[in-house]
């Protein structure tokens with residue numbers, strides 16, 4: 001921390017193809033992950049691997065330009081390590097963003113889903129970053145997750161979307177994390193759809209679990225980059241380049257939304273969770 005004067009209140013994790021969120025920060029100090037002791041390395045295209053500090057609408061922010069995924073071979077402890085670093089830096093609010101495939105019929109590529117809740121599939125079978133001895137300095141052994149996506153921030157995001165004229169692109173929904181790295185089979189897609197999942201990806205849930213455990217307020221959004229194929233008659237097929245391309249197309253809107261939300265949200269929330 002001796003190498004930057006910034007003391008962030010807000011942390012942003014950029015999803016696949018959404019690294020441009022860091023470009024909006026003013027008075028930047030940036031560090032390659034390879035220069036930060038203990039930090040894993042990004043191995044996925046569309047995740048630059050830089051930690052960027054700066055100002056956004058009067059708030060001090062730190063932005064992860066590139067996240068870590070379980071499928072890269074990192075332990076869940078490693079993938080979520082930056083979240084605890086943010087907590088120790090004094091961050092109060094975590095913004096998580098991701099690219100995701102839609103299962104809900106009403107969500108089209110290019111739409112933005114405000115995450116209302118998640119299904120942490122790896123977590124349900126014991127792949128949870130909180131497994132192992134609990135560090136009471138961060139939070140309790142058995143943390144509640146019922147209100148992990150802050151309701152006030154979700155409402156404010158919708159209000160801002162209306163003011164920006166992009167409300168038609170936005171709705172709330174449930175995100176599910178699967179392990180990846182392969183995309184879903186048709187049978188898996190149908191299963192997820194029946195279970196009430198609106199969008200699926202390979203990240204985010206462990207970060208939110210660790211953030212909630214240590215009392216951070218969380219806001220999450222998924223950029224819908226593709227429809228998950230649910231029909232044997234459908235010859236469409238998803239690929240990572242297409243995912244990154246939708247990120248590029250929607251970068252401006254996502255940037256505007258996140259910038260306004262950070263500008264207008266209250267800070268000093270005392271790290272309390274505000275459940276739905």
Ligand SMILES: O=P(O)(O)O[C@H]1O[C@H](CO)[C@@H](O)[C@H]1O
Nearest residue numbers: 015016098099201202203243
């Ligand atoms: O969740 P993010 O990092 O946005 O990336 C999503 O996009 C990649 C697949 O194209 C996967 O890593 C998936 O999780």
Ligand SMILES: Nc1nc2[nH]cnc2c(=O)[nH]1
Nearest residue numbers: 099100101200201202228
């Ligand atoms: N698992 C999964 N992750 C994604 N990331 C972006 N699109 C998708 C998708 O369709 N499935």
